[in-house]
Amino acid sequence: MLAVQLSALLDGETPGVTETLDLVTGFDDALTHGLGRLGGDRAAALAALAGAVSASPLGDRAGEAVDKITAGSVAGDHLTALAGARTALLGAVHDALLARLDTALGRTRAAWEAAAAPAPAADHLLAAARSWLHELAITGWRGVDHDLVSASSQTVEALLAEPRLRRVAVLLDGLAAELAACCPIATAPRVPARRWADLWARAVLLAQGLPADPDPEQVSGRLLVLGVDVHEHGTAVQAQVHGLLEPAGGGAARLVRASVSAAKVDTITGPAVWRLLQAHPVLLGALAEHRSLDLTGMPLLASGDLLWHDDRAAAGEPADPFAVARVQLADALAPAVTPLDRHPVRIAEPVLLEGYTVDGEALVLDGHPLAVELDRLPRCGPLTPELVAASTACIGLVRWDAGRWSVQPLAVQATVKRKPVTAHAGDWALGPTDPKVVKAEAKAGDVVAVLRERAGRLLRK
Amino acid sequence: MSADAPAWEQRSTARVVSPVQPRKLAKVPFVELADGRLQGVVSSGSDIGRVYVSSVAAGTHTYDCSTNNNRPCGGLYGAPCKHLRLLVDEAVIQYGLDRVAGYLRAEVGDDGDLIGALGGGVERTPAAMVFSRFLRHLTYLELPGATTPVPELHWFPAGVAR
Known part of the structure; x- marks a missing residue:
């Protein structure tokens, strides 16, 4: 941008x-x-x-x-x-x-x-x-x-x-x-x-009942991941991956999303939520390892939503989301919006921001301040307000709420102690990579496993 | 339009509930503030198939502890048993001292000793209700995941109010 x-x-x-x-x-x-x-x-x-x-x-x-x-x-x-x-x-x-x-x-x-x-x-x-x-x-x-x-x-x-x-x-x-x-x-x-x-x-x-989705098309090609937006309340979690699809038959790259969700309980929070989404190892692997994905016959709705089948995706070459965003995001074709979903809250348009300065809770680009959604940095990933404050480039989603435009960071490039650092919201999709977080997780134990053991023993008595 | 924060009442994504803090679940798999009580389930230290249902009532600060089959806890002699102590400790980790003490309407001194502030004595409460809420809690983990998008979750961003 x-x-x-x-x-x-x-x-x-x-x-x-x-x-x-x-x-x-x-x-x-x-x-x-x-x-x-x-x-x-x-x-x-x-x-x-x-x-x-x-x-x-x-x-x-x-x-x-x-x-x-x-x-x-x-x-x-x-x-x-x-x-x-x-x-x-x-x-x-x-x-x-x-x-x-x-x-x-x-x-x-x-x-x-x-x-x-x-x-x-x-x-x-x-x-x-x-x-x-x-x-x-x-x-x-x-x-x-x-x-x-x-x-x-x-x-x-x-x-x-x-x-x-x-x-x-x-x-x-x-x-x-x-x-x-x-x-x-x-x-x-x-x-x-x-x-x-x-x-x-x-x-x-x-609650009136939803009309059936129009039939999806089947798409094949390369999916280049831009980042992941995580949604969560006490009993649900959803990882919505934003990416660019290069159709196998050629043509303009298309902005698409893949959403995987799971039911949970409130005490499963932070990096542990990824364990609930383990049924999609190829997708999570692409997030954690910054890889492209080769899709074959994946259903795609007119809304730009891939109906994710992990077995129709294969891990591809490493692909740096910042490089993808720099080269291809500006010319990508955005999907239509499902009529029923038209509400300002769902505006979540991927953008790349570079060359800004950070002023408190805003990124300032040539004198124009854009608020940063620091409240939306998910606890399941490495993004922190400190990293955002030290950042010089950011892949984010443009959002709007109550009269204000803002950006929700999905990934940042920052300088910490004079060293370049890159952090993506999905970096811990296969488990935390920060030793401090690994240690804290180990101390808390595997909460998902504990509750599943309790469920196995008590629910079927 | 400025970068000033808009009014909370006008925000579609206003934060209403803070996510709970992570904690170990091995000993106390379930804690909640509901039905006018701090209540939860404590796994038995000796029998892997047994759990205790412990609760403290808001306001009166009476408490109870029994097995899920309604047998009174043997450790409950006029003072909170170890299960109740564990329940209170884990509730404080999960929700923070202020929220738990506020819900129970308890006055906690500077030492932060919540259990010491609960002197209501034993009052029998049926364990079945709490236990069935725990079982319902566990059924969430048995629900299948989904790969069709849930657009409604845009109202529920992950993250914490800062």
Whole structure:
């Protein structure tokens, strides 16, 4: 990313974003206090949200939903319509932001061409999830207590057991854990209103059932890894690898992702999480050893997501992600975004930053400061705020949250004690390489093995 | 737009729960702050197939320890047994002293002695509930992994608030 590109990204507002987010904030405030007893101001906020989508296919349903909810009769369909309206507005914000980022970077993005898939069949497990989400909305975050949180427990357990419903299960489990940790919310000093409304609206939509993904294409070629983004809550971990696919038949390199995830418990954290992903040794090996991968017939979704089959990948030559980023990232073709996933939180565009100075929590490129997401340095890898502060080059993901652009480092080149050091988030995918961390891990023992032994002995009695 | 940190309430990725600190799980595989108690499971030192369920109630600071089959712990004579001591020690490692003491509403002196501050005496509580929560906890490790993306996890970045 050049200074001129950064300046194009940062200078001036993106039109409409602030106004749209104000409408979302109004809805989020209503959800904080509960849709079961709306005052005049909050009813007006809902009406404004519905008004913003009135010219869209959602318009009639959203309008009717606000009328009914304001009159005190809240039904499931009304809440779904409002969740849809809020999601549509954030989708528009996402589109404006991503277009701005693509323009600044000069990045070409494929268009979404798949036809809309038919709605899935009804599902009683999803009905249970919807009913809990409706309770939450009527009650409002401020009214949520332990009983309401634990009412989700059986539903989440049943959803988790069903692999095709894993996404909504992981989402609800994460939300319920946060609500439980904050109880009693009535007296909590503050409420993460945007975040919880995001999670709620997302869950309401997922609980309608997901349309089937369009058929993937089968791709072959060389995958050059740029880095790995790690996601984690108490009971889930996901490693999302960003890379460039050089198609075997020639053509432009394509930006792709490979995501592998596992269920876990809160006490499995830090480098131990890699042990939960050991079913993918070729992928983890490429991360740890900085190798390219030769793919044969790997399914690729239109969203740029490879459906990872470790047996369709073979370890290739060593490939330095910084060299890959310097030579090929600027001209790579970016994938389309799945319509349902259009939300600013998923903007995660790989970039290379070089020749900057570090000023506190920002990288400064020719006078333009870009905030660094130091909170997002995963504990399963060697990246630290100190390394970022000492860095001169960085592969990262451009992110946006609450009106601010930032970069999440995936790898840095730094100078420590006058020696060059390179660190990637996935360096420890096959186990820590830092002697101090190895020692600490050895002291704690193999937590995954301990819990598996306990499960083996106690679960099947 | 500036590099100033935006308002927490407006952040989609606001940190709500801090990840727990890693600890050894060999002796105390399960600790939680839930149902108004610090509760957990302590593996028996002598019998590999036996576990103790130990708990301390918030507020009253009454405590209990029994096997998962509800047999009272032999070490519980009017003072916390070694299982309860282990439970409290591991909870402090996992969550930090402030969070555990805050949850239990316990006043801890400058010496940081939490177990010494818990003088509620023994009150029998059923072990089955805690034990079944532990079993549910363990079932997460039996769930198959996935290779279809979970876009929702973008709301849950790894890392720690600094």
